[in-house]
Amino acid sequence: MLNRRYLRIKVLQALYSFYQDDRLDLSIKEKELKNSVDKIYDLYLYLILLLKELRTIAERTLEERKKKLLPTAEDLTPNTRFINDPVLIKIDTSPLLAKLKKDRVIMWTIDEEPVLKKIYADIIASPEYKAYREATAVSFEESKHFIHTIYKKYISENERIKQHLFEKNIHWAGDYTLALLCVFKTLKGITEAGDIGLLPLFKADDDADYMITLFRHTILDDASVSAILKDKISNWEPERIAAIDMLLMKMAITEILQFPGIPVKVTLNEYIEISKQYSSPKSNTFINGILDAVVKDLRSKNKLAKTGRGLIE
Numbered sequence: 382m383l384n385r386r387y388l389r390i391k392v393l394q395a396l397y398s399f400y401q402d403d404r405l406d407l408s409i410k411e412k413e414l415k416n417s418v419d420k421i422y423d424l425y426l427y428l429i430l431l432l433k434e435l436r437t438i439a440e441r442t443l444e445e446r447k448k449k450l451l452p453t454a455e456d457l458t459p460n461t462r463f464i465n466d467p468v469l470i471k472i473d474t475s476p477l478l479a480k481l482k483k484d485r486v487i488m489w490t491i492d493e494e495p496v497l498k499k500i501y502a503d504i505i506a507s508p509e510y511k512a513y514r515e516a517t518a519v520s521f522e523e524s525k526h527f528i529h530t531i532y533k534k535y536i537s538e539n540e541r542i543k544q545h546l547f548e549k550n551i552h553w554a555g556d557y558t559l560a561l562l563c564v565f566k567t568l569k570g571i572t573e574a575g576d577i578g579l580l581p582l583f584k585a586d587d588d589a590d591y592m593i594t595l596f597r598h599t600i601l602d603d604a605s606v607s608a609i610l611k612d613k614i615s616n617w618e619p620e621r622i623a624a625i626d627m628l629l630m631k632m633a634i635t636e637i638l639q640f641p642g643i644p645v646k647v648t649l650n651e652y653i654e655i656s657k658q659y660s661s662p663k664s665n666t667f668i669n670g671i672l673d674a675v676v677k678d679l680r681s682k683n684k685l686a687k688t689g690r691g692l693i694e
Contacts, residue, residue, distance in 0.1 A: 382425065382563050382580040383418065386651055388592045389632065391418055393659065395596055396628050407600055414596055417552055422582045424553050424560040426487050427546065429472065429567060429579075431497070431536060432528070434489045436469045438501045460514055463505070468524045468571055475577045496541045503535050521573050529568050537561050591640070599628075599635045606634045613674045625660045626668055633672055637679070641687050645676055 383391075395414040399405065443464065446456040463469070472478065482488065489497065504510050513519065513527045536542065547554045563580050570578045583589055599606070610630060614622065633652040637645055649672055656664045679685050 382582050382584065383421065383559075383588065384584055385588065385591070386655065387559065388418070388588060389595070389651060389655060390659070392592060392596045392599070393625070393628060393632065393655065396599055396632070397625070399600065400624070400628075407597065411593065411596060414592070418592065419582065420550055420552065421556045421560060423485055423487055424546065424550070424556055425563050425580070426478070426481055426485065427489070428536075428560055428564045429478065430482060430487065430489060431542070432469060432532070433473045433478075434497050435501050435504070436464055436466075436473050438494070438497055439464045442501070462514055462519065463510075466519075466524050466528070467521055467573070468528045468568070471571060471577055475579075477576050477579055481579070493545060496539075496545060499541070500535055500539060504531050507531070507535065509534070525568060525571060529565065532564070532568065594639060595632065595636060598639050599632050602635055602638075603631065606631050606638075609634055609675060609679075610671070613671050613678075623660055623664065626656065626664050629656050629660070629664075630668055630671055630675075633668075634675060637676070637685070645685065645687065649673070649676070 391414060395410055395417070398413070399407070399410040402410070443459045443461065446452060446459065449456055509527065509530050516523070519527070543554075543557065546557070553560075567578065567580060572578075610627075629652050633648055636643060636648045636652075640648075649669070652672070653665045653669050656668050660668075676685070
């Protein structure tokens, strides 16, 4: 679910917070980093569970219509295609999703029901729903397409949903797009057989260790990394170098030295790309020049210990 670039960004944010905090407590900030990353998975689950809630609302709505004082024929024999949708049923009855919901204490509450009811009303009033409802038959793949379409059109950019989730966790505003992409990937991967294929939080088994090692060593090796940088930035006054630029360069050097299995080019490209998003327009050129000089110096002193096929320097 989370790729290395996203983890680098999370580490960058955690480092910035660490150096802005007078306590300079590594253990507290490390715990906050782990928690912020773990909570992204909660957001992902919330967005999937929303479909389960919509099915529940649909069931309840049909039952309430039957109990009307003067129910119509449609109230008494409603179209049940939505509540019997095979994709929605798989999500609603998923053992894995139910377990994660319980273990992580994730649920949409009664206070959120008005927002969900409005979404359901928008869906059943939509032309997509009309075509879906009136189709003679709907295949599993057609059901997936319908669910994907209504999620994208009526849920993903719903401002009330976003506002509500961001009030739960202010950091989710920056994680929302990623979580949505993962929801769409999950929906696309659902098959008729077996449980739904929920994505793991980390893409690789060693990604959690990578994140924590990068965070810790950027702090613990600050003095030695700063010494490596000192000569290369001698033409610039340190206070005029943006704090983000300095952190990105320290992270890059730490990664180069601490992770022999990551190619130097990959590290350089990643931090240059991150600088385009999180620093000034000219930062990427500045960072690229400094890091290139650092790498040449480390290579000349035989301090680049890269291992693995194609990584020997």
